Amino acid sequence: MSLRTVRGGLLALLLPMTACVSGPDYHLPASAVAASPRAARAFVSGQEASFSHDAPPDRWWQLYGDPQLDAYVREALAANTDLRAADANLRRASATVLEYRARGAVQAEVDASGTLTHAGGYTQASAPQSYALGLHLSYALDLAGGIRRGIEAANANAEAVAAARDQVRVVVAAAVTRAYLQVCTSNHTLTATQQVLAIQHATLEATRRLAAGGRGTNFDVSRAGAAVNRSAAGIPHLLAERQAALFELAALMGRLPADYPRAAEACPQPPELEQALPVGDGWQLLQRRPDIRAAERSLAAATAMIGAETAGLYPQITLGASSGVAGTPAHLLSADGFGASIGPVLSWHWPNRRVAKARIAAASANADTTLASFDGVVLQALRQTETALSACTQELERERSLAQARGDAARAAGQAQQLYRFGRIDFLDVLSAQAALADAESALATSRAQRIDRQMDLFLSLGGGWTASSPAEGVAR
Template identity: 50%
Template sequence: MRILALAMLLTLGACATAGPDYRPPEQAVATTPAAQGRFDAARSDAFAAGEAPDAWWQLYGDARLDALVTAALAANADLRVADANLRRAEAVVREVRGSRALSTTIGGGASLDRPSQLGGRLPGVVDESLTLSLAYPLDVRGKIARAIEASEADREAVLAARDAVRATVAAGVVRAYAGTCGANYSLAVNRRVVSLQRDTLNATQRLAKGGRGTAFDVSRADAAVRNSEATLPAFEAQRDTALYTLAALLGRAPAAYPREIAGCATLPRLNRPLPTGDGAALIRRRADIRAAERSIAADTARIGVAVADLYPQISLGGSVGIDGPLGNLGSGASFGFSLGPLISWSFPNRPIVRARIAQAEAQVQADLAQFDATVLTALRETETALTNYARGRERVAALTRARDSAARSSSQAERLFRFGRSDFLTLLDAQRTLADSEARRTQAEVQLVDDQVDVFEALGGGWR
């Protein structure tokens, strides 16, 4: 009884919830002005200061793209896994909350009691028992409360992870759609180049028959056509690969890709500056940052769970039951009950508990470092994506000017050659320059769409 009284005094005398209360990290990278201000690379006219939208793909104004993203968010296999993980985390929260409720136990049994000294032929006495036990945890030191805090923070971290998958799926659909359209667009551009070169080949063959050209001119023109034709299968392969990727994102087998977009040859285009927001908005929005912050909260609560083990765990318990020979059941002698506090205490294992506390505290320190690393990665990815997009726009503009110049040069060389004022090598060189300019400009335009997706993915768009 003295040990019992001592345990209750120790517990009730220090009845505050065990462990530290969680507070958002105050000395983290995320709280610095440099992390929360405007992005350094967003000073270009390619960007606007407005908040980045969640459904950023709608900025393209493409109904087919919107429908594909909606379908993928409903059927994607990775998202189904993430949704199942979230349901499991919610079930864990319910389980932990249930440990705070009243628990009941029903037990019973029967036994044959036959003392050996009375002789082996005696029938003996049959004893019956039935017991109902109740226990309600007082949670004086808040171990259960801290466990609930940890499970709820874990659930929020899983929710953030699900949001990250949503953002990745949305970005993947836009990339695959743009990849399909971009491959067909590149295919169309290069087919026009092949058509132009084939016209030159036909003209060269006619001139050779008329005595104004040579077999060498014909063979060079034919080689130019065949070299350009050799680039076409690669674009077809890129288109098919993008379609198969899109099918997988939609939760379908590769052969079940959406046929309605297989012929798309128009790149998704944004005719407005990209809204980016600032670093503070990014930190609030990015799912990986939210997951890292929730991990700190969960593991901070687990320090309290470990600290609570230093103190006795007290429950109010009671039991009622009947016990005795079958013939005496129901009599006052067979009835019994008990009521009082139930205490469990791992006092002899305090070094082990201290070690668990140290482990929990170290885990929080690791979480804080991981939080900083996640924020820095997010900021770096965003600045890099913004820079690549701004420079990509400049590259497309420069290559467009170069393509226009090459087109004029090729047209002029063709006219000069037809009138005999220029040699055939000059014409071929002009057409080769045009083909190269068209290919580089087309590739840059396709890459620019991918750069746009990088920007929105880095900004953490794609969830609500």
């Protein structure tokens, strides 16, 4: 076989490679859950009148119209320790992208050496000395596109890390809002408990006066005192809950516990939403949630890695150039001491390509695993949102019923006191009515706190709270 035939065959093999990149180009698989039109529909549980189909704003906590809450969220997003760690992870991922891009650039290497000849184990004073200084340049042609696929994978991984950082922002914003509203709810519940306690104290004093005047018994006094103590016992628990929420708020804002925001401590009651809660639809959810975007970008990176491994099936050609000087000090700068070379270097793992094929199979399996994880994230997001919508709807209904029950209990307690003063009922009925009022206040306060918690769960599942840059590529439209 002539040299011309070998050279022609090599060129015939390499020329097609210059026009393509190895491995599959990424696109969202048609089988992905996110590509299904059913995933983009309106939410099944979002038909309650308190919900709207408008897309939720990015800064959803501003729907509460509380400037103090807005300030706390801003501070937390600037100082939260989890966000600082997420920012550092993003910087590391960006550095990896730069590393992969550098592999496609010209590589330079400088080396220098010096030797001193020894004779008979001893250094001779007149022994010859020689030195060498060289510069080597190399450039990988990347005909099969392995480096380009590596850069593509690194970029997608960096975008996944950026989405993970955005997810931390979502969690932090929701946690700050939840902690602040917990403080306000505890204060509101504390006020209601103290109002019931004041009524029971008044009943106790009236009972003592009646007993002193012969119209009551010590047994009535004891029962009234027990009711007072039972209600008073709930106050320390409310104070502890409020303080725990304040400490949580401080930690989220990057503060020491002793530096918790004192202004929040005086919040009289939780702010209410100023409009119907906007929830959007499935398509908007798929575009908005950072964890979905992170999973989709991870799938893109895994797909690119198939191409990076596929490039190992083809020859790798590197253009190299070297120049330098070498010799004794007397001849170092002479023409005899100078040398240079230039030419391509070809490497090819052939015919033993089983290693490359095994790596391709592993990369393909990893892409399948990542697709399954992506589908799982989408299903989980839709499930969480539907569950949160349903729970929020039911808690709203429960709170409405408990508010009516609390109003009925308050009227009954007032009526019982009047009837008792006129001798129409006995003292046990008064205590029962007041106990029912205390229970109704407690149940309403608990429901209000749970309703706020359900709202936080819903906002968290909707995935707002990060500054949008670009939606997840290829997600269902």
